[in-house]
Amino acid sequence: MxxxxxxxxxxxxxxxxxxxxxxxPVDSSIPPTQLTVFAASSLTKAFTQIGEDFHTVFPDVTVTxxxxxxxxxxxxxxxxxxADVFASxxxxxxxxxxxxxxxxxxxKFATNxxxxxxxxxxxGGIGSIDDLTKPxxxxxxxxxxVPVGDYAREAxxxxxxxxxxxxxxxxxxxxxxxxxxxxxxxxxxxxxxxxSDVAAVGDTVRSVEIPxxxxxxAIYPIAAVTGxxxxxxxxxxxxxxxxxxxxxxxxxxxxxxxxx
Amino acid sequence: MMALxxxxxxxxxxxxxEADFDVAADETVAILGPNGAGKTTIVEGVAGLVPETRGExxxxxxxxxxxxxxxxxxxxxxxxxxxxPHLSALENVAFPGRARGARPRAARAHARDxxxxxxxxxxxxxxxxxxxxxxxQRVALARALAGDPRVLILDEPLSSVDVSAxxxxxxxxxxxxxxxxxxxxxxxxxxxxxxxxxxRIVVLEDGRITQIGTPGEIRAAxxxxxxxxxxxxxxxxxxxxxxxxxAGELRTPDGPITVAWPGDVRPAPVDDxxxxxxxxxxxxxxxxxxxxxxxxxxxxVEEVAILGDRxxxxxxxxxxxxxxxxTGSAERMGIVAGxxxxxxxxxxxxxxxxEPIAADTL
Amino acid sequence: xxxxxxxxxxxxxxxxxxxxxxxxLALFVRAPWGQLGDTLSGVGASTALxxxxxxxxGATAISLLVGVPLAWVLARGAFPGRAVLRALVxxxxVLPPVVGGIALLVALGRGGxxxxxxxxxxxxxxxxxxxxxxxxxxFVSMPLVVLATESGLRGLDERYERAAAAMxxxxxxxxxxxxxxMIGPQVAAGAVLTWARALGxxxxxxxxxxxxxxxxxxxxxxxxxxxxxDPGGAILLSxxxxxxxxxxxxxxxxxxxxxx
Numbered sequence: 001m002x003x004x005x006x007x008x009x010x011x012x013x014x015x016x017x018x019x020x021x022x023x024x025p026v027d028s029s030i031p032p033t034q035l036t037v038f039a040a041s042s043l044t045k046a047f048t049q050i051g052e053d054f055h056t057v058f059p060d061v062t063v064t065x066x067x068x069x070x071x072x073x074x075x076x077x078x079x080x081x082x083a084d085v086f087a088s089x090x091x092x093x094x095x096x097x098x099x100x101x102x103x104x105x106x107x108k109f110a111t112n113x114x115x116x117x118x119x120x121x122x123x124g125g126i127g128s129i130d131d132l133t134k135p136x137x138x139x140x141x142x143x144x145x146v147p148v149g150d151y152a153r154e155a156x157x158x159x160x161x162x163x164x165x166x167x168x169x170x171x172x173x174x175x176x177x178x179x180x181x182x183x184x185x186x187x188x189x190x191x192x193x194x195x196s197d198v199a200a201v202g203d204t205v206r207s208v209e210i211p212x213x214x215x216x217x218a219i220y221p222i223a224a225v226t227g228x229x230x231x232x233x234x235x236x237x238x239x240x241x242x243x244x245x246x247x248x249x250x251x252x253x254x255x256x257x258x259x260x
Numbered sequence: 261m262m263a264l265x266x267x268x269x270x271x272x273x274x275x276x277x278e279a280d281f282d283v284a285a286d287e288t289v290a291i292l293g294p295n296g297a298g299k300t301t302i303v304e305g306v307a308g309l310v311p312e313t314r315g316e317x318x319x320x321x322x323x324x325x326x327x328x329x330x331x332x333x334x335x336x337x338x339x340x341x342x343x344x345p346h347l348s349a350l351e352n353v354a355f356p357g358r359a360r361g362a363r364p365r366a367a368r369a370h371a372r373d374x375x376x377x378x379x380x381x382x383x384x385x386x387x388x389x390x391x392x393x394x395x396x397q398r399v400a401l402a403r404a405l406a407g408d409p410r411v412l413i414l415d416e417p418l419s420s421v422d423v424s425a426x427x428x429x430x431x432x433x434x435x436x437x438x439x440x441x442x443x444x445x446x447x448x449x450x451x452x453x454x455x456x457x458x459x460r461i462v463v464l465e466d467g468r469i470t471q472i473g474t475p476g477e478i479r480a481a482x483x484x485x486x487x488x489x490x491x492x493x494x495x496x497x498x499x500x501x502x503x504x505x506x507a508g509e510l511r512t513p514d515g516p517i518t519v520a521w522p523g524d525v526r527p528a529p530v531d532d533x534x535x536x537x538x539x540x541x542x543x544x545x546x547x548x549x550x551x552x553x554x555x556x557x558x559x560x561v562e563e564v565a566i567l568g569d570r571x572x573x574x575x576x577x578x579x580x581x582x583x584x585x586x587t588g589s590a591e592r593m594g595i596v597a598g599x600x601x602x603x604x605x606x607x608x609x610x611x612x613x614x615e616p617i618a619a620d621t622l
Numbered sequence: 623x624x625x626x627x628x629x630x631x632x633x634x635x636x637x638x639x640x641x642x643x644x645x646x647l648a649l650f651v652r653a654p655w656g657q658l659g660d661t662l663s664g665v666g667a668s669t670a671l672x673x674x675x676x677x678x679x680g681a682t683a684i685s686l687l688v689g690v691p692l693a694w695v696l697a698r699g700a701f702p703g704r705a706v707l708r709a710l711v712x713x714x715x716v717l718p719p720v721v722g723g724i725a726l727l728v729a730l731g732r733g734g735x736x737x738x739x740x741x742x743x744x745x746x747x748x749x750x751x752x753x754x755x756x757x758x759x760x761f762v763s764m765p766l767v768v769l770a771t772e773s774g775l776r777g778l779d780e781r782y783e784r785a786a787a788a789m790x791x792x793x794x795x796x797x798x799x800x801x802x803x804m805i806g807p808q809v810a811a812g813a814v815l816t817w818a819r820a821l822g823x824x825x826x827x828x829x830x831x832x833x834x835x836x837x838x839x840x841x842x843x844x845x846x847x848x849x850x851x852d853p854g855g856a857i858l859l860s861x862x863x864x865x866x867x868x869x870x871x872x873x874x875x876x877x878x879x880x881x882x
Contacts, residue, residue: 071850123732138750143833145850170750171832174846182832186733187749309784329787330795342785346803355799359791407790 032060033230035237036082038073039065040089040147040220041175042112042194046253047087053249054240061233069146069175070094077101077225084228085237087220089194090147094221102226105238109246110220111256112194114148114155116208117183124189129210132156132190133164140182140191143172148179151216152192158214180205194218199254217256264411264443268305268315268325270298277301277467283411283443290446290458294486298467299447300339303413306445307336319410319443330359335409339416339447341400343388349399350375350384356407371406378402378432394425401436412437413445418453430613433457451490456534456613463487479582494537494582500614502527507554507607510535514579518554518607525614534613539572541609542583545602546593554607557581561599564590571595575603649861654854661858669836670844671862677752677827677840678820681759682767685816689767690809694797696768697775715765722762723829730757731830754831755838762826763819770812774805814874821867 039047044067051063066073066083070093077083077097086103088094089112097103118126124137132139142149149172156162170188173179180197182188184204198207222241224234240246247257264283269276277298283289291299305313308329317325324332335356343352350368353375357367375384379398388396397417404412417433418426434457437444448454454461455475463471463478463486471483479491498512500519508521510533519535521527543549549556559577571590575581581603595601627635661667696708714722730737732747740746748754782804786796802809824842831838833847841863848856 069850075849075853138747140832143847143850145847169834171834171838172847173833174828174850178828185727185731187727187731187747187832304784307788309788329784330790330792332788334788336788338781338785342781344782344786344800344804346806355786355791356789359786359789359795359799403789 033062033233035061035063035084035230035233037063037065037085037087037237038077038083039067039087040070040073040093041067041177042089042148042196043067043087043220044177045200046196046250046255049249049253050241050246053245054237057240058233058236061236063237069142071096071145071147072174081225081227083225084230084234085222086225087222087241088147089218089220090150091219091221093147094223097225098223103223104226104231105235106221106223107238107242108219108258109222109238109241110250110258112196112218112220112254113215113256114151114192114210114218115195115198116190116192116210117180117198117205118190118208119183119186119188120204120206121186122206123186126190126208128208129155129159129214130161131208132168133161135168137168138170138187138189139165139168140171140173140179140188141169142176142179142193143174146174146176147218148176148192148194149173151218155192155210155214155216158216159211194254195256196254199252220255220258263320264306264445265316265318266302266306268302268313268317270301270305270310270313272301272312275467277464279462279464279469281462281469281472283445285441285443287459288437288444288446288457289460289462290448290454291462291464292448292451292454292490293464295449296466297464299449299464300415302464303336303415303445303447306411307334307413308332333410334413335404335407335411336413337397337400337404337415337417340420341388341396343396343399343403345388348385348387349379349382349391352388352399353402353406355403360407371402374402374406375399378405378436392425394421394429397421397429398432401432405436405440410442411445412440412442413447415447416449417446418448418450427613430456451493452536454490455493455495455536463490491582494539494542494579496535496537496579496610498533498535500525500530500533500612502529510610510612512579514577517579517610519610519612520608522612522614530614535610536613537581537605537610539582539584542581542603542605544573544583544585544589544593544595545604548602549604555605557603559601559603561595561597561601563597564595566590573601575601577603646864649857649864653857653861657854658858661855662862664855666835666844666848667859667862670839670841670859671866673752673755673836673839674821674841674863677755677759678817678823680756681763681820681823682813682817684756684760685764685767685820686809686813689764689812689816690771690802693768693771693775694801697772711768712765714762715769717762719762719823719825719827720829723758723826726758726761726826726830730754749830750832750834750838752831752837755827755840758826758830759820759823762823763816766816766819767809767812770808770815771805774808775801777808778804814871818867818871821863 037047047065051065054063055061070088070090073086074093074096077086078100081101086094086097094106098106116126116129118124125131141152144150144153153162156165171182173182176193176197179191179193180201183191184201198205222238224231224238228234263285266282267280269278279302281289291302293299301310304310306317308327315325316323344355350371354367354371357370358364372384375382378401379395382391382395382399391399397420401417414433418429421429437457446457460472460474461478462469465484465486471478471487475495478487496510496512496517498510501509501511502521503509506521508519510517510519557577557579559575559581562574562576565572566587569587571585571587573583573585573590573595575583583603692711696704728734730748732741732749737748740748748757778801782800783796786800791799822842824846827838827840828843833839833843841859845856845859848859
């Protein structure tokens with residue numbers, strides 16, 4: 001009987017004790033924290049791996065992710081401000097967060113270029129980027145305002161086929177995962193997504209290269225968000241992503257190095 | 261000759277109801293019994309509405325028990341009417357016609373005729389909710405007739421009608437039943453209804469027929485306690501004639517009976533009037549009584565039935581009577597079969613069934 | 623004499639009302655009213671609105687046509703597995719709409735069980751079409767018609783239908799002239815609820831039919847896409863939807879839902 005009355009009080013004391021310890025320099029004696037990272041959905045598989053690796057190195061830090069379209073995440077950070085780190089698929093989205101509430105340690109950490117994907121059995125007969133203009137082809141893109149959608153339209157414009165290709169669009173999705181989904185389910189004939197998305201789904205889709213002179217290289221910036229409760233841990237994470245281990249994982253998952 | 265032959269059994273759970281009787285083309289048969297006896301179940305079985313019904317049903321020699329209810333040439337007026345609440349009185353009455361494929365205009369015209377005959381005071385456009393209980397029963401009756409059925413079934417037609425409207429409705433029912441060309445079935449728990457409207461009575465108790473006979477036969481020889489209680493009424497039939505002093509005389513085959521003249525009837529002779537008299541209102545005397553009671557009858561005791569502290573005495577006389585007195589009185593007067601007694605009853609104790617004729621109509 | 627409501631009941635009711643009304647009021651307060659003219663006259667808004675009405679009314683009509691007989695069979699039929707069938711019919715209400723969309727893809731998509739035959743033999747693909755949007759919407763909202771109608775049928779005194787049969791009505795005639803009119807109010811209430819649900823449908827539609835302006839982008843999808851590009855416009859579009867729904871519910875719904 002007495003034990004049950006003591007236990008809650010002990011727990012309260014333990015909590016207060018841990019809260020009293022202040023922040024210390026980056027090392028394995030960092031107090032337990034939960035780091036919230038907002039990342040573009042194209043980074044899902046790569047960053048989930050990085051998060052686990054980071055936790056192995058820093059056992060007291062658990063990383064939780066919120067994946068979504070970069071533009072969406074940027075406005076969420078502005079209205080709710082619950083992110084410690086933001087990794088975006090476009091400079092534009094990062095610029096938004098930089099203006100309000102502000103960022104620190106902004107660095108480019110990866111690049112990604114675009115590729116055309118089709119279902120494994122290629123129902124649309126897509127051999128090159130020009131085949132996207134064939135009448136009756138069902139093309140799926142990201143919506144305008146979503147980085148992968150804007151990049152795709154840029155690439156189509158570079159290839160001089162924007163009008164004809166856009167006429168074949170049957171759906172504008174809100175993030176690249178949904179775009180890929182329309183191909184893996186076999187519903188659409190072709191889509192334009194990031195190279196990293198192909199690495200994630202492997203054999204279930206077939207890819208068609210986009211010529212380098214037409215392709216768009218997406219530059220991925222990462223930064224610690226101003227106002228975070230764990231600025232040191234946030235900076236550690238940013239550094240980790242830019243470091244050897246982080247870069248290895250990113251390349252494993254199909255991303256290009258930040259230099260281009 | 262069109263006749264209805266009923267030989268049905270219904271089993272529901274642990275209850276079973278069996279009925280085997282015939283209805284001739286020119287007769288009204290009443291199914292009479294206490295509440296819960298199964299009367300409604302049987303007639304709804306005849307109409308084809310009870311899926312658990314087994315047995316045979318024939319009309320005019322043809323088997324109809326295999327037919328779906330909408331195929332049977334039966335018109336039925338339900339207890340509480342069951343008029344369709346979203347349709348006007350006219351549309352309700354036109355329903356059977358239209359359901360069987362008649363053109364809407366023809367069906368409505370026919371419905372208007374039937375309504376005018378049976379429920380002249382009802383506004384054809386009124387919805388059932390706007391009508392009184394008696395009016396609803398009339399519309400239900402009209403609806404049952406409108407389909408030109410070969411068999412007419414009335415289920416407790418007076419039970420949902422308040423007492424003041426009952427007399428008028430009963431008269432309408434008599435007229436309608438007599439005028440109908442085909443077998444008629446009437447369900448009731450009221451012995452007065454059965455005795456006055458039916459040619460023969462089927463007594464149904466607890467799911468079984470206990471007796472079939474004319475009102476007279478049942479009155480003469482009730483086979484169960486229930487039947488005996490039923491016929492504890494005296495029934496007279498005759499021509500009603502006004503006499504001096506605001507009184508009337510009911511001229512029956514057995515002799516005249518003095519009655520009180522009903523207030524809502526014009527003082528003129530009326531044929532075919534029925535009157536009932538409760539046995540408890542019949543007093544017995546050893547000697548001829550003096551004094552106010554207007555009707556005095558000399559009779560011979562046919563039978564004395566002791567029911568607890570009450571004795572039911574059947575008298576042979578002009579007219580024949582059943583009197584109910586205390587057992588004590590019966591013993592004191594030494595009343596046994598064969599005893600000669602005097603019976604008396606007051607004019608006002610007789611309940612008359614006359615078609616009321618309003619003063620300003622002819 | 624008005625009945626007195628106990629104070630705790632009134633307090634809780636006020637809380638409930640506030641909970642529901644506050645977000646809608648917030649929309650009104652934050653809406654960029656200066657943009658209203660542009661948003662309203664923009665092709666996107668009117669197209670999405672027209673499509674929303676088409677799809678929601680189409681879904682309601684199909685729901686009634688198929689749902690009322692289904693409700694009749696469930697209420698009056700007697701066959702093995704009736705309880706299972708009822709559970710399956712109601713399932714779409716309980717399922718997350720996206721799950722419903724995925725299920726529809728597996729069944730009716732180009733590679734789906736039935737969809738494959740439709741595509742190969744009949745040459746019809748339902749995904750990415752307005753018809754597909756109607757199908758997805760009907761799938762999630764039909765249960766409401768079935769539930770309302772079944773409830774009405776259960777409350778209907780069977781004596782009326784028996785009387786109608788005795789009067790010479792065949793089963794179809796009785797259904798048409800007695801049963802349906804007598805459950806009219808309940809069916810109508812079900813239709814209003816179905817239409818309201820159909821108007822707001824999002825998850826199943828975007829998963830099965832995709833998102834393309836003029837073909838499958840109903841108002842909810844337009845609002846979702848607008849969030850990326852034009853958050854103020856998203857609020858205005860949301861308000862249009864709110865005003866439309868409230869207008870219809872107030873004029874029709876009150877009467878049909880039995881409130882006189």
